[in-house]
Amino acid sequence: MLSKLVIAWCLMALCVAIHAIGLTAAFTWMKGKSATIEGRFWLATWMLICIAGWTILMHLLQIAVWAFFYAWKHGMPDLQTALYFSAVTYTTTGYGDLVLPKEWRLVGGVEALTGILMCGLSTGLFFAVFANLFGLNRKESRPV
Numbered sequence: 001m002l003s004k005l006v007i008a009w010c011l012m013a014l015c016v017a018i019h020a021i022g023l024t025a026a027f028t029w030m031k032g033k034s035a036t037i038e039g040r041f042w043l044a045t046w047m048l049i050c051i052a053g054w055t056i057l058m059h060l061l062q063i064a065v066w067a068f069f070y071a072w073k074h075g076m077p078d079l080q081t082a083l084y085f086s087a088v089t090y091t092t093t094g095y096g097d098l099v100l101p102k103e104w105r106l107v108g109g110v111e112a113l114t115g116i117l118m119c120g121l122s123t124g125l126f127f128a129v130f131a132n133l134f135g136l137n138r139k140e141s142r143p144v
Contacts (some may be wrong), residue, residue: 004103008110011069015062015114022058023125026051030129044133051129055122062118063090066111075104090115 030047067079067086076082076098085098089111100108 001106004107005110007069008107011066011107012110012114014065015118018062018065019058019118019121022054022061023121026054026125026129030132047133048126048130051126055125059090059115059118059122062114063087066090070100070104073104075100075107086111091119092116 030051063086064083066089067076067082070076070086071079071082076085081098085100085108087093088095088098089108092112092115094112099105
């Protein structure tokens with residue numbers, strides 16, 4: 001069981017690295033764009049759409065990492081099934097129509113925890129972008 005937890009930890013660490021690289025890339029891209037967007041609703045909305053798409057792409061990549069592992073270790077019968085199972089697990093939808101073999105079930109739980117953490121991190125990123133684009137972080141001088 002300990003070896004399975006070490007494997008799950010390594011997969012989680014890979015997902016965190018993917019997410020960190022993706023977030024860094026998103027913030028770098030945004031730095032050059034935010035000055036030209038201020039006060040322009042449709043451009044700001046387009047940036048939110050781009051950030052949402054990028055974030056979903058990062059999550060899909062992480063789901064694929066877990067799925068490739070499940071397919072490689074024969075936890076799922078084929079890659080398509082592994083991708084479906086991984087997406088349902090990572091997003092904590094949990095339909096229950098597929099389950100990992102008994103010896104790998106704890107790994108599936110770690111995937112779900114990883115998905116919760118990474119989705120929370122994405123939510124934080126999305127809110128930070130929204131707050132920046134629409135000036136929610138700026139202190140307005142108010143008369144006393």
